[in-house]
Amino acid sequence: MKTFQHATVSSVTDAISILSKHGDNAKLMAGGTDLIGLLKSKATTNYPDVVVNIKPITGLDQIKQESGGLIIGALTRLSDIVDSEAIQDAYPILAEAAASVAMPQIRNVGTLGGNLAQETRCWYFRYPHSIGGRIMCKRKGEGACLAVKGDNRYHAIFGGKKCFAVCPSDMAVALAALDAEIQISGPRGERSVAVTGFYRPLGNVLETDEMITGIRVPRPAQNNRQVFIKHRVRDAIDFATVSVGLVVSMDAETVADARVVLGAVAPGPYRATEAEAALVGRELDQAVIGKAAEASVAGAVPLSGNAYKIEIAKTLVRRALRI
């Protein structure tokens, strides 16, 4: 690992001040479970001069109930989300998604903010420098996307543009299904971005001098059903090959509202709006479930090696609607 300066801050203002001074040469570190691995592998060329330890910032590790929903601090650990009674009671999809992340050791230090802002797992991107030299590509600012003609079995079937890497965050899928917003602070003030609008094909909307401070989750309608299902190669610990987050609210036997979100198929959590339209105003019988599953993958454009994701996505949507 190259050397870097390690700065510890105790306020959002101090963190932003360091980011403003160093720009792309500074990196925030929360749990470090993603960042440190990436730095050790020297997979990227934009190695930071300063790593800013934000863990001591007080107040950002709490789950607070407010009238319209929840505010989850960016430094809340994934294990705290799994264990939170408030979340288990009214937002169980978040506990399910958090429990599916990695393993207990990582959930005990990994934070929600870090989970949302983690870097892609594309194997070309992550290739370690020590084994014959890092691999450059579009996302690293040099050359084309190697996944287009290469091994793209885990890459995007929706929305790939320049880079076909998928968003690896399980929490993004569950939060998008709940219509959550990411709260961002920077030198120009505060702003909120919907989780569905946070990601871009080459990364996310954060400026180099901004940080996530919290996530606002609106309270779902009374009679709702929430499901998160994740398909992965190794059940014990793995990123999703495809996942689904579903929040459906019912008016007696009829679907009043539905959010169907697919994970690991696009640069961000992918909202399957055609599936939602196939559900709203209808009873959840087999025919409607089948139509929604088909509609969930409308417009998918698979690469040479990942058309199988379409079948998995349809199956997961069908299963989620039957639970």
Ligand SMILES: Cc1cc2nc3c(=O)[nH]c(=O)nc-3n(C[C@H](O)[C@H](O)[C@H](O)COP(=O)(O)OP(=O)(O)OC[C@H]3O[C@@H](n4cnc5c(N)ncnc54)[C@H](O)[C@@H]3O)c2cc1C
């Ligand atoms: C073996 C392994 C398995 C994993 N499996 C899964 C999985 O199944 N599902 C899944 O979703 N994830 C998985 N992960 C990723 C893991 O969830 C994340 O590494 C963890 O949640 C990141 O949190 P962190 O606090 O450690 O982030 P860090 O490593 O500290 O940071 C990650 C990135 O986010 C940035 N960042 C951190 N906090 C903020 C903030 N508040 N504002 C702006 N930027 C910020 C950092 O600068 C860095 O770029 C896995 C990781 C490992 C190592």
Ligand code: SF4
């Ligand atoms: S998918 Fe993105 S990260 Fe992977 S090789 Fe292509 S440009 Fe690079």
